[in-house]
Amino acid sequence: MTLTHSPRMYSVHRRAAATAVVISLFAPLTTAVSADAQDDAINTKISRIVLGIGSDATEANLAWQSRRSGTQFLEYWPAGEPADVTRVESPAGPYNAAVFYPHEAKMTGLQPETEYVYRVGDERRGWSGQRSFTTGADADSWNFLAMADAQIGVDAKIKEQAAAWDKAVNVATGEHPDSAFIMHLGDQAEGWGAPVAQLEAFTAPEQLQKYRLAVLKGNHETYAPDSHFRDTYFLPNEVGSTANYFFNYNNVLFIGLDGNxxxxxxxxxxxxxxxxxxxxxxxxADWVIVGIHQAPFSQGTHYTDPDVTALRDSLTPKLSEAGVDLVLSGHDHIYTRTHLMNGFTPVIPEGASKSGDILIPEDGEVLYVTSTTATGGKYYDFQDKNGEKHPNIREERARDLAHDSTARWRQDYNPDYTSIDVSPTELKLTTYNINTPYVVDQVTLRKKDDEKPQETSTEQTSTQTPTEESSAAAPTQGETATTAETATEPAPETEKSKPVTITTTQTSEKLVTTTKTLVGKATVTETVTQTSPSTKVVEKTKTVPTTVKETVVQTETVKVPTTITKNAEPQVVTATETSEKVLTETTTSTGKATVTETSTQTSPSTKVVEKTKTVPTTVTATVVKTTTVAVPTTVTKGAEPAATPSSTSAAEKPHGVDTEGSASGSSTSGSSTGGIILTVLAILVGLLASIFAVLVRVNPQWVEDIRNQFNI
Incomplete structure (x- = not known):
């Protein structure tokens, strides 16, 4: 069957398109705000409300966007005391590329351990919904969270990555609800494509309304107009618009640098x-922590980038000279922790580094920690010191391939976050997988003055003291750990107290510890060693009751039945029309998989028991095909049909090009005189609408004056 376009139908389509353009241009002017003068009206023209970190613990910065010009306000008050309202005026900033008027305001005089309610807007146009957050304790021992590279919008998957970001924030704050604030180490959004939608997704999680946010400017923030970053985040003590800023929180001085x-x-x-x-x-300040998005040290592919090389060679010696203690970074989407670094020179301890290390830095020694992505939009494979990539490789098999600066690294293709516990004498960093109950790494910086004497040892004092067993590393995607490997790193204590249950395609490791206790008496020798100014050894011997514990660690590797979904690349068949149908074909095959359970007993003797069983597994393959359905047109007798490249998709056609080619031209040639006149009129209306749009763009205040005059 053949469908045809008559000349009259073609003219109608042109008129309809022109009318739609005019309506879309005038629609913002004709939309009235309901409950215009009511205090409890919700202003739907306000978006991207960001509760930011302030200059210190007693402050918070607010930034928001409004589609209305004019002055708005921030109001906040202690929960339960609505009469005690503080009101801060916020004039509108310059009209920006995203068609918003940015606003900023500051909360001051916040009391510790107090819940505050806040809102933004004004009486005439309405207010945002009420939000609340609770301030932390005024103490020298506290906690904050660090994440990196949410980068919402990778491969245009905004909804998928927005959901992953929401989960990351919920998991981190759910497991550490008393955290003072969240620090995101750059690349909040992809930047390309749809930066407004990406930023709205990044700022959307409900938990971000309850925790102050500190951000860094990443390289992806430079892929969109600078106004997007500048207007979305209110950085405390920023130097001009450089994105270099600082804030004090309790006993820590934080400094953010623009690594771009x-x-x-x-x-x-x-x-x-x-x-x-x-x-x-x-x-x-007991500690100085610097944040910079581009990691000077990592095992990712950016290590050899010219800008990163310049930061490593020129900036890191200056950070050591300045007395910085810790540098937090992102950018490389692979977890990396350095040795203590004096400039770009590593201070390598004796023995292998492992989870639970305690580092006691000398003057000028700095620890660098690079986080992987918090959403999993993309990962970078391990890149060795020779520049070669190694997908799916485990740290244990690449110890000789890492950079000299690297103490630990992990690429398990799983999003992470880090909880940082602060005290006057220690910074303890624990990095967790978001989707599995594993600790990726743990390291503690301890003040040299608070170094504890090492018991029963008179030979040497190391700047790196292991105090905890290595974490049970989650197996790399596509790889199952062997019994010999996992037996060397037992760490039941590093599992999180609140495991997150999900379905994955990885093989999880289960650590089982058996403890035998014998009570008796033992002779204890206490040795005290004094190395300066002279060596003094004092030994004391006494008999005390003692408890002897024998710990047996068993490691079981289990492959869990899972559903695997494979999404094929969309297949696009392009004809000469624009309508599309999405067809989904699902093929399900049911089979059986073999699960091997291995139990290893390491004491008093090695005992291996293997059990093999067959379990059902389902593999679902989903193929999505997008077919562009062609609507044939009437072709003038004798005319050659228009040739359309079959490999060109609708998304690839240049904007404004007539996709119907010569066939539509033939239809137009046969149109009536009345149709031509209507088409010309439609074009004139479109031109007038375009001129109006330009005038609105040049002088947006003119539109606001019209709205105010006619109360629309």
């Missing part, structure tokens, strides 16, 4: 900013 600025002059500017900030605001 990596020229020699930029690095000198960064170094001066760090030195000046520490000199002027670090007197009461």
């Amino acid at each position: 600025r990596a020229s020699a002059a930029d690095i000198d500017t960064h170094a001066k900013f760090v030195n000046d900030t520490i000199a002027e605001h670090g007197a009461d």
